[in-house]
Amino acid sequence: MSLNEEVNERRKEIRTDGYAISIGEWLSLYENNEIDIHPEFQRIYRWSESQKTNLIESILLGIPVPPIFVSQRSDGIWDVVDGLQRLSTIYQFMGQLKDENNKPIPPLVLSGTKYLPSLEGKKWEGSADLGDEDPNSIGQNMRLTIKRSKLNVSIILKESDETAKYDLFQRLNTGGSSLSAQEVRNCILVMLNKDFYFWLAELSKFDKFLECIALSDRAISESYDIELVLRFIIFSLIDIKELDSMGDVGIFISEKMRVICTDKNFDSQYWGDLFRKTFTKLADNTADNSFKRYNLAKNKYSGGFLVSQYEAVTYGLAYNISEGTDNDNIDERISGLWSNQEFTNWSGSGITATRRLPHLIPLGREVFKK
Template sequence: MSLQEEITARASKIYRETYQMSIGELINLYRDGEMDIHPEFQRVFRWSEYQKTKLIESIMLNIPIPSIFVSQNDDGVWDVIDGVQRLSTIFQFVGILKDENGEDLPALTLQKTDYLPSFAGVQWNNEIPELSFTKEQQLFFKRARMDVIIMKKESDPTTKYELFQRLNTGGSLLSDQEVRNCLMIMTNKSFYEFVMRLDSEENFKNCLPISDRRADEQYRTELVLRLLIPENIDWEKITDYTDFAELLDKETIALCSAKLDYDIIRDKFAATFSLLYGVFEENAFKKYNGKKYIGPVMAAAFQTIAVGVYKNIQEILQLKDRNEWLTYKVQSLYSEETFIRNTTPGVRSIPRFRELSLFGDEYFRP
């Protein structure tokens, strides 16, 4: 297939329309339940009060606002792909924004800006007239227009996930895993909540002493997925991926659609990290140099040890000397040729992920 044929084939699977809509119309769509802005995303998209104020300022000063991207589902409801924080800010300002439990959030109070210093303390409705938008200002705000790009339901089903990923990475302040969390929420909220419960397991967290920065970037959540994916992935198809982040994105979406037994996974997960923390405490995934555990958590060690122990946990727990056996296996791991080969600089991430996952399963089999 030629380049042009590929372009034509892919483009023909995407159906889109562009509208100019007033903010008042968008408010009505949200109020009537015809637009899903995913309130769960508020934990991911962290705009400050000043950033929110700057958006309201831009609207009032006629400064163009980037387009909103939505996907239309089978019921005709708009699923917001890009523009969650912009729309949330608008809805919070007018006092109708709800959290993920359906409770009203406090209305936005504006801050002073360079162009509009009188914004300080202003609300949409305030008992103090000087600190409230006038009727004229409210009408101007609601009549302001924004471009809305609608991905029609006839489009390729993966389009909205591809679009979300592309719009929210690159120059974005979001980490890859934060974007991945949003993809999980959009695809299967129950699975996302299940992953978050695993992420909050005390022994799991205690095994992974990581920096605040990595915690903020949801690194532990990524590790949960790195543990779950090998049990469901088709290893023969990983050559289709050119980037490890792409593999995690698409295999996470696949997990969202898979028939998983959450109870079995939770029990195995809890048993795995209870055992690992009980034996190694926070050294479970730190390199052993023959005398002591050193350095930070190693992703390669996690991939090998966590996957291997998780896959074989029932058999390991039946060993009478399991603590001594596990200590020996973990300490010996760092002199294993397969592990050494896959922790040498220059090894590609995708083959390493496959080889260490499969090696861990075999290596930790009693």
């Protein structure tokens, strides 16, 4: 197929539309449940109060705001693909934003900016008693200015290929984004299968798992703990042949995630049990040393979390637990990795996961076998 034919074929898969909508109309869509902004994302995104104020300032000053991307579902409701934080900020400032339990979120109070220092302490409306006479209210004039301001919307119509919105979301939220790779995956998961996302998140809070990984607060805030759970699901029982054509690991994880979370035959009970058995065994033997470097000269563990050791240990142990061939000498097996040349050759810094995994996964399966 020629490039021209490929382009024409793909263009048929994505049908779009676009126009400008007033903020008043955006609010009406939200109040009538005609738009899904995925309130679950609020715990994933990290806009600061100053970023929120800057958006309101831009609207007041007439500074163009990037368009909102939505996908039209079969029931006609719009799924927000990109622009959730912008819409959430506006709804919060107007006192209408609700969380995933449909409970009101406290209205946004603005802070002063370089161009509008008088925004400090301003709210959409003042107290019920004082109304617009409340010095903290932005007043009716400003409220109408905001309501009449328009935001452009780009719509992926329901006739489009089902995966188009997830591809678009990933492209818009990677590369220069404040979101980590797993945070982007989390958002896609919520759109694809909300229950699967919550299941992963629940596993990531398993006390034995947390005891073993000993991650920094920053890593956890960026959902690296959830990524480690997802990696466990993808790589523990993977067919080794798949690793030869894996390509970029980040893309591989995202694509595998899509397949798994939409698979009606996925056995979450089985995988949950295997996950808990694996980390209970590790916690009972090596605890927070499970993924730390073993210093042969000093005969002790030291340093922080090593993903290469996580790959060899966790996937290897889980595989053998599933096969009924796991070994009880966990501490000895883990510390012994550091005298294994295959492991030290492929676990060093600068070796990408794409090159590393085809060596470490088979090695881990062999090391933890009876």
